[in-house]
Amino acid sequence: MDFSLSEEQRMLKDTVERLVRETYDFEKRQKIADSEEGFSREVWGQLAELGLLGVPFPEDFGGLGGGGIDLMIVGEAMGQGLVVEPYLATVVLGGGLVELLGSDTQKEEILGAVVGGEKLLAFAHGEPDSRYETAHVRATAEKVGGGWKLTGRKSVVLNGGEADTLIVSARVSGAHDDEDGIGLFLVGKDAANLKLHSTPAIDGTRVAEIALDGVEIAEDAVLGTPGACFHAIEEVLARAVILLSGEAVGAMNMAVDTTVEYLKTRKQFGKALSQFQVLQHRAVEMRIALEEARSLAILAAARLGEPRDVRELAVSAAKSGIGRHARFVGEQAVQLHGGIGMTWEVPVAHYTKRLVMLDHLFGDTDHHQERFATLSDAAA
Amino acid sequence: MDFSLSEEQRMLKDTVERLVRETYDFEKRQKIADSEEGFSREVWGQLAELGLLGVPFPEDFGGLGGGGIDLMIVGEAMGQGLVVEPYLATVVLGGGLVELLGSDTQKEEILGAVVGGEKLLAFAHGEPDSRYETAHVRATAEKVGGGWKLTGRKSVVLNGGEADTLIVSARVSGAHDDEDGIGLFLVGKDAANLKLHSTPAIDGTRVAEIALDGVEIAEDAVLGTPGACFHAIEEVLARAVILLSGEAVGAMNMAVDTTVEYLKTRKQFGKALSQFQVLQHRAVEMRIALEEARSLAILAAARLGEPRDVRELAVSAAKSGIGRHARFVGEQAVQLHGGIGMTWEVPVAHYTKRLVMLDHLFGDTDHHQERFATLSDAAA
Amino acid sequence: MDLNFTPEEQAFREEVRAFLQSDLPDDIRAKMKGGKRLVKDDYFRWHQALSKRGWLATNWPKEYGGPGWTPVQKHIFDEECYSAGGPRILPFGVNMVAPVIMKFGSQEQKDYYLPRILNLTDWWCQGYSEPGAGSDLASLRCSAVRDGDHYIVNGQKTWTTLGQYADHIFCLVRTDPDAAKPQQGISFLLIDMKTPGITVRPIILLDGEHEVNEVWFDDVKVPAENIVGEENKGWTYAKYLLTHERTGIANVGASKAAMLHLKAIARDQMKNGRPLIEDPLFRNRLAKVEIDLMALEMTNLRVLAEVQSGGAPGLESSILKIRGTEIRQELTDLARRALGPYALPFQSEALDGGFNGEPVGPDYAAPKAQQYFNMRKLSIYGGSNEIQKNIIAKAGLGL
């Protein structure tokens, strides 16, 4: 057993933390989140330059060949800075699917452009009534002439509005919730019969609603084997959960530190808040929640390379447990800050929003707790 | 709307509280609980003398004609003194069934003897795998010659070992969990082919396991119409929940008061415990839980006379909510007392045991929460 | 004991319902039901309807124009208003400054201000909190120095709810900086916000909304007759205001309306092919909070009955504040969670009354996450829930 980071991982950590620290202070973050595109082309370029857009990809495609721990490291730094760059959508989800399912040509073309920072991707998978079920796909892909025709709706697509290319899931066979029968298709942002409506999310990120009214695409826009894409989807979602777990830990760490600092400086009734035992213990409980979240994040990250059952058990443990802890830390950070914690101008309010809303991505606390129970039964 | 007690209810409250205060101090209670029979014939006689064994029965049968509020009042006093007399088994359950279903002769004979303190009853209803399902009855009653033959097992029967007469539920038709098809039968404690094994319960009360290996009884030992007894059973269980709710409130009140008192007197690190803010707030949370429990007890008590749907919604709200609050108060009472709260010699430990174990009678917090959800859906 | 409402109380409920049916404007009702943003005119029209009916000042004695209701009637009124989609009655004039004026004000102040509150001529806001003095009011620093027949006010107030709509503000100001104890030397001052030197600056809350404000005073000249009661006795009046008429503090009516709305959402949302309300976990969470709400309502009614028969609520006020806010927060939390991914999109413009764009997700989704974050304030303001527990520990348990 070994909990130490490799030399490469330590370097990665230093690199990404420095970048966030130097380019993403709170004021800048707010400006970026409020900007037209909702992210910074400049920072994205720096991420590319430092090789950070290739973290999870094989070196053949310009990547760093990183695993779960590397994703966690990147996530943690992004959580510390509340980074709103489309890393999750482009690198982890989109890039991950191309890496796992793409033809050599697709990988070369798309991953190269992703790593270079020239191409943004998004994974258009969720639907109006799919909630958190991964296999739930009602959108259809129909074979027509030399290609496919996509019809259906896609919901709450992370950075859908910013992407150059959407990876759209659509059903080629089976019932709406079968694991088999799901295909993935590359769709350009300007495709005919595609309607996209982008909105801000409450945590500062961007999401989009997408309507596909018979979008026609060529055969070379098929990713992987239509109907046999579920396992790749599950695997990139595992990576996504690991990135988010790291992000939660980073943001919780900031929320705890900020709160402890606030308690020490703020006075009430002639005493520093830090002298009130009830507030001390609350801060301690936040600190404990952070420690548990960190343990679960490491667990999931370290299990990414293991067989599916081992990996997914850790993924669901992490997503469920961290969802619970993150919400607790977020809510208490505001509570302990009092009125000032409720305002737009202080970072803690935005940490809280991100910490709570993370639970709405890729399955919430309940969803993953139930899934954990099922996976745990199967393992027994 | 009126929350005041009637003149009669105030007198009842005074009477029963005085009796408990004067005859049931902690030391005496412990002796009674540890005695051969597990209750006090002397106190039972006093309860009879004061008319308290007739609280819920019509005046025609020597009762006081009391309703839900009266049962709650009796329960609260019993909770204050941790009374282990077989009131619930004999008066509320057994007597209640006879009152609701008995023929005139049965009512006259049995209720008279119950009110006079000469006869103890028990309701043998639960079975090894019935858990908290009221309609679950696998024991069978078969018509033979001029009577019935009972076969089956009855579990965790309150005061089964102390009862002169058992009221046994057995199925005359239907599937094991049908509401229809349940009959009730009066069985003497010395009946042939009846095996009874009495044990203490962890909260100081007594329970029994009963095996019926073809117990034969005469036709006049039938209570009500065989097969049509479910609604009467549900109604006496509603009364039982009200009594227990009162009992929980009484015991919680004592646990809260004792704990507050202890915090004021006990010193640690040179300060009274009451000066530690974390302990203050914990005591406040206990006090709040008590207040909520009291509200739910009143609600259920006041709804006893209402139509079934209104009554049962309040019953399940009370049993679920109070189960949760009672456990919290019990656990925290021990925690705030520290080591001394863990010992047999102090009352608080026994309040805690009763407060926690109440949840195992007539459906626990979860059972009634689910039932409440169903009843609430139906009401919508 | 009888938990049923009397025939008179039931008749009163019908009267309230009929009024709401006819006099609550439909567009306001629709905004409330849809969780849309209210603007000043919405509040004004609703308050005007109430005022016309004589039901605006439900806590005022009859002599000043109140309806003379019992606490139970007020409870029924609250419940029906929320259930019908009536906005809350803004308390700053009618339920905050007015009782203080009635109890401690001069005859001139009563004659001048009270009718103007009742007929909506004046719109009040509250100047209590200051930066650095949240729940600890006694440490306030905003000063008023006597200069002839005026006070010169300097300093800053904050968390002034809807101060952007107000034309009057009641303030706690420090008139004696050398007082022995921080509670002493404070006065209660009525200030016209059109006076030169007053600046109102918006504070944007974490949900992006402009609900509260900072109010700055820079050599503001306030006529000396605008002081309420005696100079340096303001702390007494402030405490009176804070403890006065807190039976509405449990907010049972609002939570019951939110509970119904939440159940409607849970019936509409699907999880694993079934309505969310049939999902065992969610269903049990709903049941738990519904049971807690029933207990809260009973506790509230018991306190009301106590008040009705002449008692004064003690630690019960704090219990009702704590549990009332916890339950309300839990309801907004469950509403957010019920939405699944659709809690994320934040379409601020969809909350405006006139919005006719394309909604994202189901039509009830837009305000839910925002409301959840906004409602975090409940356990902070009005004396944080931690402070309420201190009060119960001290006053209620003698700890």
Next chain:
Amino acid sequence: MDLNFTPEEQAFREEVRAFLQSDLPDDIRAKMKGGKRLVKDDYFRWHQALSKRGWLATNWPKEYGGPGWTPVQKHIFDEECYSAGGPRILPFGVNMVAPVIMKFGSQEQKDYYLPRILNLTDWWCQGYSEPGAGSDLASLRCSAVRDGDHYIVNGQKTWTTLGQYADHIFCLVRTDPDAAKPQQGISFLLIDMKTPGITVRPIILLDGEHEVNEVWFDDVKVPAENIVGEENKGWTYAKYLLTHERTGIANVGASKAAMLHLKAIARDQMKNGRPLIEDPLFRNRLAKVEIDLMALEMTNLRVLAEVQSGGAPGLESSILKIRGTEIRQELTDLARRALGPYALPFQSEALDGGFNGEPVGPDYAAPKAQQYFNMRKLSIYGGSNEIQKNIIAKAGLGL
């Protein structure tokens, strides 16, 4: 980073399993699995088996006869012992007094006591707590007055776990009643319990069991050479003992065994015609505590790795104590609740090894409610969880 055990660690695990298979007496294993009462002889035989194998003193350095294990090996050993049904190793001799003697004792004390602990000649108990000084050890009053070459000890100790089995007790005693601070003037004394004047009285816990005792000292003559280290420096040694080797404090092994047992119960119990483990509410409670236990195990392993590479656990010890006890309590709570009505019967005699009467309910039912109540102690002793939070606030967060 690699969460897998090394091949060497896996081989070690197999070695421990083989030992448990062959050397843990079957009757003891059966008692543990059935939640039965252990008697002195059970502990003795188990400790003897460990002693023979050289695995009793897992924390001792090799020079004194310890096995020289890494923290990870100790963790594996703990986990396997609990999983196989091995009783806990009683810490009083081997893990409490022994480290103090090693660090602060005289050569004579080391030579005399340590081998007798290792070969089970002496059976120790702990004399720390006193009535009126629970988590606040510095306020103790039990006195030792020097009289020639003896100390005369008077006073009382309490919560002495398994003192009824012990022949030696290590005590904190006050040797200087006039010391400036309460922590000063305390000494660490080794006392033979056969010395005249010592009385052991049982304390019955709320579950009816005799697990702890009061120990009374009435003019007890203790040879002066039985003092450890210097007179009046006992507080230092006591603190060393309390902070020494706390990595086992999370009790992950015991909780993992309890988790498995709880799942077995949930598979056996029926609710509404289905196994309880399929009931959505119960199932989610199990999942929650299982996830928490995974997090705890990871945290524990991270601390162990830190210790292994030379670090010292700081606030982590307190975190492990708090979460370890909370999780253990939750597991006993769920076991009680899983039983339904069968948690009520309290058949004390059914917990004796020789019991062959008729069990009430399923065979695993008898000890469950009792264990739940007994485990309430976990959050109280060893520095209550509230005190642990004070420690983290102060030492960990600088509050």
